[in-house]
Every structure is written in C-alpha cells, then in structure tokens.
Amino acid sequence: GCDTGSSTPYDLAEGHAHSVLSYHVIKSTTGATVAKLLRIRNPWASDSYTGPWYDSDSRWTTAYKAQVPYTNSNDGYFFIPVGDFVNSFSYF
Secondary structure (H helix, E strand, O other): EEEEEOOHHHHOOOOOEEEEEEEEEEEEOOEEEEEEEEEOOOOOOOOOOOOOOOOOOOOOOOOOOOOOOOOOOOEEEEEEEHHHHHHHHOOO
C-alpha cells in the first residue's frame, strides 16, 4: 500500500509504499474475534505508526501476542486494523 501523501493518520511514514506481509485474526479465550489485523512493514525499517494495535498498545496481552509474529522493537514491522489500513492508504 501507499499512503495518501496529503495526510498521515497515526503518524504513518508519508509518501512511500509499505509492504503488506500477512493477515491475522486475534481471538479471545472464548474464540470470539477481537481484531482483524494486517502486518505491515515500513521500508525505512523504523516504526512510526501510533494507531490501534501499535507495538506498545495496551491492547496487546500475552495471549494476543502469542497468536501473531509480535515484536516490540523499532524494526519497521507493525500491525494495523484492516479498517484503519483501508482509510489510511490511497491505493493498494
């Protein structure tokens, strides 16, 4: 995907392509869907995303982290809800 270049919701890096790596459904202990997330990579290999489910978001529990390839480091990889992805990028 490529962001709009005109606005940067959630502090996404402006004006360049991001790679969509995978799709994940986070489930509760009862099996209910908690979130539908895309794992994204910023090609600059640094984190700037500050929206829902960013690396340090309090939503991440140990159980949720275990369901995805979670890392909390400034490595350019982050998760974004599908709806926020669609609203944040102009084309993909």
